[in-house]
Amino acid sequence: MSLLRGMLLALLACLFIYPLERLLSLPFFVPSPGGIDSHAYLNSLGLAVLVGLIVAPLGALFAHALEVLKGRAVLALGFALWVLFLAPGYVLTTGWLVIFTSPVARNSAFGHAFLDVGGLIFLYCLKALPFAAFVARATFAQASSSLAEAAIVLGVIPWRRRLLALRLALPAIAASFTIAAIETIQEFGIPATLGVTTKFPIITYAIYQRLNTTPTDFAGAAALCWWLILTAGLLAVMQLSVQARHQAALTHGRARRNPPRDCAASETMLFGGSAALLWLLGVAAPMLALIDTALSGDISATDMLDSVPRSLGYGMLAASLALALGVIVLKLKAGRARWFPALLQVLLSANMAVPGLILGAGYVIAFNNDFLPLYGTVLLLIIAYTAAALPIAIRLMGTAIGQLDKKLDEAARIFALPSFVRLIDIEAALLAKPGLYAWLLVTASVMYELPISELLYVPGATPLGVAIVSADMMAEYGQAARLALLGLLSLGVLAAVLSVALNFVTRQQPETEAVP
Amino acid sequence: MSASLTITGVSRKLGQRLVLKDISLTLGQGQFLVLAGESGSGKTTLLRLASGLDRADTGSIHIHGRLVDDAKAAFVPADKRKLAMVFQDFALWPHLSCLENVALATPPDTANRNAAAMALLDRLGVAAVARRRPAQLSGGQQQRVGIARALAAKPHLLLLDEPLSSLDMETRIKLRDELLETVREAGISALLVSHDPEDCWQLADHVAVLEGGVIRQHGAPRDLWMHPASAYIARFTGAAGGLSVPVVDGALEIGGALIRIPDKITTPRGKLFWRDGGVRMSGDGTGIAAEAISTHFDAGKFRVRWKVPGLPQPLVTFEPEPVSTGPGHIVINPEKFLLFTE
Numbered sequence: 001m002s003l004l005r006g007m008l009l010a011l012l013a014c015l016f017i018y019p020l021e022r023l024l025s026l027p028f029f030v031p032s033p034g035g036i037d038s039h040a041y042l043n044s045l046g047l048a049v050l051v052g053l054i055v056a057p058l059g060a061l062f063a064h065a066l067e068v069l070k071g072r073a074v075l076a077l078g079f080a081l082w083v084l085f086l087a088p089g090y091v092l093t094t095g096w097l098v099i100f101t102s103p104v105a106r107n108s109a110f111g112h113a114f115l116d117v118g119g120l121i122f123l124y125c126l127k128a129l130p131f132a133a134f135v136a137r138a139t140f141a142q143a144s145s146s147l148a149e150a151a152i153v154l155g156v157i158p159w160r161r162r163l164l165a166l167r168l169a170l171p172a173i174a175a176s177f178t179i180a181a182i183e184t185i186q187e188f189g190i191p192a193t194l195g196v197t198t199k200f201p202i203i204t205y206a207i208y209q210r211l212n213t214t215p216t217d218f219a220g221a222a223a224l225c226w227w228l229i230l231t232a233g234l235l236a237v238m239q240l241s242v243q244a245r246h247q248a249a250l251t252h253g254r255a256r257r258n259p260p261r262d263c264a265a266s267e268t269m270l271f272g273g274s275a276a277l278l279w280l281l282g283v284a285a286p287m288l289a290l291i292d293t294a295l296s297g298d299i300s301a302t303d304m305l306d307s308v309p310r311s312l313g314y315g316m317l318a319a320s321l322a323l324a325l326g327v328i329v330l331k332l333k334a335g336r337a338r339w340f341p342a343l344l345q346v347l348l349s350a351n352m353a354v355p356g357l358i359l360g361a362g363y364v365i366a367f368n369n370d371f372l373p374l375y376g377t378v379l380l381l382i383i384a385y386t387a388a389a390l391p392i393a394i395r396l397m398g399t400a401i402g403q404l405d406k407k408l409d410e411a412a413r414i415f416a417l418p419s420f421v422r423l424i425d426i427e428a429a430l431l432a433k434p435g436l437y438a439w440l441l442v443t444a445s446v447m448y449e450l451p452i453s454e455l456l457y458v459p460g461a462t463p464l465g466v467a468i469v470s471a472d473m474m475a476e477y478g479q480a481a482r483l484a485l486l487g488l489l490s491l492g493v494l495a496a497v498l499s500v501a502l503n504f505v506t507r508q509q510p511e512t513e514a515v516p
Numbered sequence: 517m518s519a520s521l522t523i524t525g526v527s528r529k530l531g532q533r534l535v536l537k538d539i540s541l542t543l544g545q546g547q548f549l550v551l552a553g554e555s556g557s558g559k560t561t562l563l564r565l566a567s568g569l570d571r572a573d574t575g576s577i578h579i580h581g582r583l584v585d586d587a588k589a590a591f592v593p594a595d596k597r598k599l600a601m602v603f604q605d606f607a608l609w610p611h612l613s614c615l616e617n618v619a620l621a622t623p624p625d626t627a628n629r630n631a632a633a634m635a636l637l638d639r640l641g642v643a644a645v646a647r648r649r650p651a652q653l654s655g656g657q658q659q660r661v662g663i664a665r666a667l668a669a670k671p672h673l674l675l676l677d678e679p680l681s682s683l684d685m686e687t688r689i690k691l692r693d694e695l696l697e698t699v700r701e702a703g704i705s706a707l708l709v710s711h712d713p714e715d716c717w718q719l720a721d722h723v724a725v726l727e728g729g730v731i732r733q734h735g736a737p738r739d740l741w742m743h744p745a746s747a748y749i750a751r752f753t754g755a756a757g758g759l760s761v762p763v764v765d766g767a768l769e770i771g772g773a774l775i776r777i778p779d780k781i782t783t784p785r786g787k788l789f790w791r792d793g794g795v796r797m798s799g800d801g802t803g804i805a806a807e808a809i810s811t812h813f814d815a816g817k818f819r820v821r822w823k824v825p826g827l828p829q830p831l832v833t834f835e836p837e838p839v840s841t842g843p844g845h846i847v848i849n850p851e852k853f854l855l856f857t858e
Contacts, residue, residue, distance in 0.1 A: 146607030152594040153567050153601040154621040154669045161595075164620075167611050259530075 019362030032220035040201035052181035059132025059176035070260035073272035085130035089189030095286020132176035178239035297478030311464035315447035318385035357451035400434035518581030520705035526575030553726035568594030600671035608650035656687035755789035771804035794852035
C-alpha cells in the first residue's frame with residue numbers, strides 16, 4: 001500500500017506540482033519583457049468584489065429558501081440555479097451577444113450598458129450566483145432549526161431577532177462572497193468573449209494573451225498568475241476566519257432540522273419572481289437567441305462540426321480517467337496512514353484554488369522541452385483535462401462513497417466474499433448511479449472546457465470551446481450557436497442512453513414465489 | 517385560578533399522517549408535567565403546538581386562561597405567549613457568549629440585564645464560563661446555560677424538549693435535580709417531553725403518556741405505576757416481562773396450571789408483565805415445574821432465566837444467590853401480575 005501511495009503522490013506531483021512550480025518560479029528568474037501592468041488585475045479585483053457584494057446576500061437568501069422552504073417556486077429556483085451552474089460562461093455570453101446583434105437591442109440603453117462593463121457584471125453575477133447559493137446552503141444545512149425558534153419562543157424582540165438571524169447567516173454570506181469573488185476573478189469564458197468585445201482588460205484574458213500572442217511573455221503571465229492565486233488565497237483565508245468565528249454548527253448535542261415548510265404568499269412571490277427572472281435572463285433569453293440564430297443561417301455551411309464529437313470523446317476519456325484515478329485516491333485515502341489524507345487534502349485544495357488557465361499555462365512550459373516533448377499532442381491535452389477534473393471527480397465520488405455504510409464492505413469481508421464479487425456486486429452496484437452522474441458532470445465540464453483547450457489544443461483538431469469562441473470572435477454567431485447547441489444535444493443523448501442502460505442493468509428483479 | 521396550560525381536542529396532521537388525535541390535557545399552576553411516549557408518538561409535535569411554533573388543525577389551546585390557538589382565527593405567536601423553552605440540542609446562539617445568550621433573553625425592561633443574567637448563570641453554577649462561547653463548554657454546561665436562558669425570559673410556562681437526553685448519565689442525574697429545584701424556586705409550571713422513566717419518577721407531579729397520537733393515560737406517577745393502561749406504560753413504569761401467554765376462560769395458562777389474575781381480558785392471548793416479586797424461585801419444591809437455563813449477576817442480584825412448558829419465551833426471576841441450572845420450581849403471585857390485550 002505504501003508503494004501505491006508513493007506512486008500516487010508521484011503522479012499527482014507530476015500532474016500538479018511540477019508544472020505549477022515551473023510556471024510560478026519564472027518571475028523570480030526571468031524578467032518580463034512587457035513589464036507588469038496592474039490595470040487588468042485591478043479591473044478584475046474590482047469586478048470580483050462588486051460581484052461578491054451583489055451576489056453574496058442573494059446567494060445566502062436563496063440558499064436559506066432552498067434549505068427551509070418547499071413548493072413550486074423554490075423548486076423552480078433550485079432548478080434554475082443548477083442550469084446556470086452547468087451552463088458554460090461563454091455559451092451564456094454568446095446567447096446574449098446574439099440578442100445584441102439586433103440594432104434595436106444594441107442601441108437601447110440596456111444594449112449600451114450590456115456591451116460595456118455592465119454586461120460583464122451582469123454575466124459574472126449570473127454565473128457566480130449558483131456557486132454562492134450552493135456554498136451558503138451547505139453552511140445553513142449545519143445550523144439547527146432550534147436557534148431561530150429559541151429566539152421566537154424566548155420573546156426576543158423582532159429587530160433583535162432579525163439581527164440575530166443576520167449574525168447567524170454571516171458565515172453563509174461570507175462563504176457566498178468568497179466563492180463568488182473567486183469564481184469571478186478566475187472566470188475565463190466571459191472575458192474571452194464579452195471582455196474582448198468591450199475591450200475591458202481582465203486578468204485571465206491578459207494571462208492568456210501573454211501566453212498566446214507573439215512574442216510570448218511567460219514570465220509576465222506567471223507574475224499575473226501569482227496575483228490571481230494570492231488574491232484567491234487571501235479571500236479564502238478571510239472566509240475561513242469568518243467561518244471559524246461565526247460557525248453555527250453545534251459542537252454538542254445534535255442539530256435539529258425541521259422539515260421544509262410551505263412558502264407564505266410573500267415568499268412564493270419573492271422566490272417565484274426570482275426563479276422566473278433567472279430562467280428568463282439566464283436560460284430562456286440566451287437559449288432562444290441561440291436556437292433562433294442557429295436555425296436561421298445556412299446550416300450545411302457550419303464549419304468545425306467535428307469539434308463536437310471530438311470534445312465529447314475528450315470529455316468521456318478524461319472523465320473516465322479522472323474518476324478512476326479519483327476512486328483509487330479515495331481508496332488509498334481510507335487507509336490507516338494519517339499523513340496521506342492530510343497531504344492529499346493540501347494538494348487537492350491547492351489545485352482547486354488554481355484555475356484551469358494557470359494549470360494549462362504550467363503545462364505549456366513544463367511539457368515543452370527535450371525531456372518531455374508532449375506539447376502539441378492530444379496526450380498532453382487529455383492529461384491536462386484529467387488533472388483539472390481530478391479535484392471535482394474526487395469530491396463527487398467522495399460524496400457518493402462517503403454515503404456507503406462501511407459495514408456493508410465489512411460484512412462482505414466477514415462472509416469471505418472474493419474481492420471481485422465485493423467490487424462488482426456491492427460497491428459498483430451501489431455506486432453505479434452516483435458514479436454515472438459524476439461521470440456525466442465531468443464529461444460535460446471537460447467538453448465545454450475553454451482555457452486549457454485554448455492553450456493546449458492540437459492545431460487542426462479544434463476542441464468545441466475553442467471553436468465556439470473563435471466563431472464569436474469572427475461574429476459568426478450562427479455557427480457558434482449551432483456548435484453550442486449540437487454539443488448540448490449530444491450530451492443530452494449520451495445522458496439519456498446511459499441512464500436507460502443503467503436502469504436496465506440495475507433494475508430490481510421481480511420477486512418470485514418460493515418453491516415449497 | 518386558571519390552569520397554566522389547557523389543551524382541548526387538539527389534532528394535528530403532518531403530511532398524510534395524523535400525528536395528534538383529539539388531545540385534551542391540563543397543566544395546573546406550578547405543576548411539573550412530564551409528557552412521555554415512544555419516538556414518533558407525537559410528543560414534540562404537541563410541545564411545538566403549545567409553544568406556538570406550529571398551529572393546531574382542530575381544537576384549542578389556552579395558556580393561563582388566555583386563548584392562544586383555536587385552529588381558526590385566534591393565534592398568538594410564540595413570542596407573545598410569555599413562555600420559554602429548553603431545547604434538546606441546547607440551541608444556544610453560537611456567536612454570542614453564554615452571558616450574552618442569557619442577557620438577550622432577559623426582558624428589555626429589566627433594570628440591569630447583564631447583572632440579572634449573571635445572577636442566573638451563578639445560580640446554575642456556570643458563572644465561571646459566562647464569557648465563553650457555547651462551543652467551548654461541555655454538554656452539561658451548555659444545557660445549564662440553556663436553562664438559565666429560559667428562566668431569564670421570566671416565563672409563566674416553561675417547555676422542555678428532552679433537555680437531558682443528549683447528556684451523559686452523571687450529568688443527567690445532577691442536572692435533573694438542579695432543574696427541579698430551580699423550577700420549584702421560580703414557581704413556574706413546566707411541561708417536559710421525555711422518554712426516560714427517571715424523569716417521570718424524579719420530576720413529575722403528573723405524567724401524560726402519548727401512544728400513537730392519543731393520550732393513553734394521564735395521572736400521578738403512582739397512579740401510572742399502580743394501574744398502567746397499556747403494555748408500554750407497564751414497561752415504562754418498570755414492570756418486568758412482556759411475555760405472550762395463552763388465556764383460557766379469563767385465566768392464564770402457565771406450565772400447565774391455570775392462574776386467575778385480577779386483570780381481565782377477553783382475547784385468546786395476552787401480554788403479561790409483573791412487578792417485583794410477581795415471579796420467584798420456589799425453595800421448597802412447590803409451585804410450577806420449570807428449568808433454570810442460565811444465571812447471571814445483575815446489579816447486586818442474580819438474574820435467572822427459566823424455561824416453562826407452554827411458554828414461548830423464558831421467564832426471568834431475580835434471586836439473592838446464584839441458582840444452578842437444571843430442573844426447579846417457580847412460584848407465581850398473581851396479585852403482582854399485569855395483563856394486557858395482545
